[in-house]
Amino acid sequence: MKTSQIATCAANQFAQVLYFRHYILVREFHVNFTFCCTSDVTEPLLVEVDQIYHLACPASPIFYKHNPVKTIKTNVIGTLNMLGLAKRVGARILLTSTSEVYGDPLEHPQTEAYWGNVNPIGVRSCYDEGKRVAETLMFDYHRQHGIEIRIARIFNTYGPRMNIDDGRVVSNFIAQAIRGEALTVQKPGTQTRSFCYVADMVNGLMKLMNGDNTGPINIGNPGEFTMLELAENVKELINPEVTVTMTENTPDDPRQRKPDITKAKEVLDWEPKVVLRDGLVLMEDDFRERLAVPKKTKA
Numbered sequence: 001m002k003t004s005q006i007a008t009c010a011a012n013q014f015a016q017v018l019y020f021r022h023y024i025l026v027r028e029f030h031v032n033f034t035f036c037c038t039s040d041v042t043e044p045l046l047v048e049v050d051q052i053y054h055l056a057c058p059a060s061p062i063f064y065k066h067n068p069v070k071t072i073k074t075n076v077i078g079t080l081n082m083l084g085l086a087k088r089v090g091a092r093i094l095l096t097s098t099s100e101v102y103g104d105p106l107e108h109p110q111t112e113a114y115w116g117n118v119n120p121i122g123v124r125s126c127y128d129e130g131k132r133v134a135e136t137l138m139f140d141y142h143r144q145h146g147i148e149i150r151i152a153r154i155f156n157t158y159g160p161r162m163n164i165d166d167g168r169v170v171s172n173f174i175a176q177a178i179r180g181e182a183l184t185v186q187k188p189g190t191q192t193r194s195f196c197y198v199a200d201m202v203n204g205l206m207k208l209m210n211g212d213n214t215g216p217i218n219i220g221n222p223g224e225f226t227m228l229e230l231a232e233n234v235k236e237l238i239n240p241e242v243t244v245t246m247t248e249n250t251p252d253d254p255r256q257r258k259p260d261i262t263k264a265k266e267v268l269d270w271e272p273k274v275v276l277r278d279g280l281v282l283m284e285d286d287f288r289e290r291l292a293v294p295k296k297t298k299a
């Protein structure tokens with residue numbers, strides 16, 4: 001029996017990420033996937049589906065901080081609408097939550113049992129607290145109405161087809177290196193992130209959707225890098241001639257982030273396969289093509 005699925009997307013900037021996720025789903029995993037990107041999930045959606053990938057929300061801090069009211073509406077009203085849809089048609093719904101629910105974590109690495117350290121009134125709160133409310137709504141609908149839910153906590157995803165001007169660190173550094181511009185490391189540069197290649201991420205999401213566990217489950221790559229280390233890797237792999245410049249950071253930037261993926265391994269039999277240096281090269285190829293800057297051939 002064919003399963004009909006939709007994926008939601010609320011903002012143009014996230015559509016790029018969603019697009020390549022969808023592209024990989026269809027081309028690499030050969031699933032039956034009806035892509036239904038509404039212009040705005042804060043409006044009700046009337047479709048008949050079996051599975052809902054609720055991905056909607058701008059994910060780049062620059063974009064979500066640009067319109068915080070719209071961001072939190074997407075997380076709260078958008079999630080309510082998608083849960084309403086799931087209830088009406090009896091669909092299973094997967095929410096892409098985020099490592100941001102752990103805030104600036106005091107536990108390291110982060111397990112799903114950690115409740116987080118989040119500023120409720122800061123400039124990132126529209127996203128962090130928005131996703132926390134979205135998780136709450138998912139579990140309330142599950143307990144009260146018996147909706148089948150799945151929650152993934154995504155840790156920094158990167159890969160080909162990402163918006164070149166997305167503003168997040170991997171796309172920034174790769175575009176800067178290709179253009180021969182200085183890599184902008186935000187201070188202090190010792191803050192860490194764990195970067196997961198998009199194909200690994202999509203594989204994890206699909207296993208979660210089609211498995212038996214509600215989650216929340218961390219989906220991420222435990223390889224942890226400081227932003228200075230990331231810059232050095234990009235420089236070495238893409239353009240050894242570029243410099244690294246230190247720039248001002250933004251409020252509430254988490255100082256460390258690394259997923260404990262024990263649960264994903266046990267429950268989903270999933271772990272990431274692509275190491276950062278391989279993923280960066282795959283992303284470089286795609287960015288070079290779109291920026292029309294071919295790789296220099298050695299003389």
Ligand SMILES: O=C(O)[C@H]1O[C@H](OP(=O)(O)OP(=O)(O)OC[C@H]2O[C@@H](n3ccc(=O)[nH]c3=O)[C@H](O)[C@@H]2O)[C@H](O)[C@@H](O)[C@@H]1O
Nearest residue numbers: 059060098099154155156157168169172184185186191227
């Ligand atoms: O994937 C996640 O877990 C979450 O992380 C992101 O937030 P963040 O990790 O802060 O994403 P970036 O903007 O890529 O920043 C990562 C680090 O790089 C630094 N950075 C960013 C941009 C830049 O040009 N240079 C630079 O050093 C930032 O200060 C930060 O410490 C977003 O909030 C969400 O997309 C997502 O849910």
